[in-house]
Amino acid sequence: MFHTHTPPEYLTSDAITGNVVHCFSTRYGGVSTGHLSSLNLGVHRGDDWNNVYENYRRLGAAVGFTPEQTVFTHQTHTDIVSRVGAEDRGWGLFREVEPERDGIYTDEAGVALVCFSADCTPILLHDPVRHAVAAVHAGWRGTALGIAARCVEAMTRDFGTDPADLQAAIGPCIGPCCFETGPEVRAAMLDALGEEAERFIRPALRSCHSERSEESVPPSQEKYYPDLKRLNALWLRRAGVTTVDVSKDCTRCQPQRFWSHRVTGQARGSLAAVIMLRP
Template identity: 55%
Template structure:
């Protein structure tokens, strides 16, 4: 499974054809927002004009093939809560304010468009084509240490009867090891959670600094949850390296829009 990039009516996004559900990972290209939000800002609470954000979603969802009227948002808090979404959650996004905190969304309801946001954190989409279940996950370093990726797989397994071996995963663009320099708190959290298995994803630097591979750590989490490594696609793109193409919280100091990853059965 590999990522491919597509441009439809000026909207550029990436996807994994083998994932098997309508989905996409946005870039910042192809929208109508201006200034620091130029152009495809999909963050509704960043200070951008809401009508422009709505138009951005219309364009992005049309390009990807998902339904902008049945999106489900959540308030992301860098935790490990995965919320089960039902038909009643349809439109819990731009049309209605979300009323819960969660960093993962899962559903077996056709037509619901699950949405997670990022601007250096890792977006993860999951799909089981056998049981027809989808999930969307936001994993910053805290969520990675807490095991949000595994929590999503567990929810798919325990609530919907998914066999982890059938689940396909796409780890989207995020800050990569080349740019994610941290203090010791991040590697300490990873080794406390994952033991020695985390060490190959952590590089010691000069001055008591470290570089951490969030993509590799989340792929490890997925493998430990039972996924076939051959069914885990990892985007090669780094949001910090390509701040012309993606928003990077680290590069902009927080003056930015947001990417979105969406999936719909």
């Protein structure tokens, strides 16, 4: 179950427990103005850097981390996950992140991992036994590539993580209510996950009053509504993770509360999901 905190408003999952802090941000409680109002956490959105810094300071003060402790992803819709540590702090907020990585993980305390979204799926992982955390960004491409499972595998390889110990929280993203796609997205999910993926892809509803027969819609124009959160939960369960908490919130349904790329295009801020082992 997810809980709302304020101010600034952010969400936490009660699946993530122990000596760790985490959050999924909303738009509320920051200092950015105009179309970035108000809690923009992206440094490449056209915002004044000082506003972004102050937004991190406010969110971090409420959640329990500082801007100086942050390490960002560099998201390009890959399945690349990278191990980071204390020496990487400041990467993103104070200097450019060079290597592409859609997920980052660490076993070092005091390193606040940050991934970004504005309809894509943010995923946080915590291993309370081996003391490690991860932040992962999965759009539909990253979901089809199984980046959530790649991150679990990397934590097992590097830290000896038993996936059954992991606590996973999948944050707000565009839901199957709103995420209209063509058949290529469905095909990618079925290729990657097999028939079980079909449970989490809603076909377009046909009106029983429709004048057109079913045959009148060519397959290439069929619409499908994938549930990215549940597809990522499926990847995690297959990777051996048993504790997976899934947010009910759809970013596109609540554009005042969450940044939604589908609603505003590039004229938007970024949501952040943050997780850090307490020092």
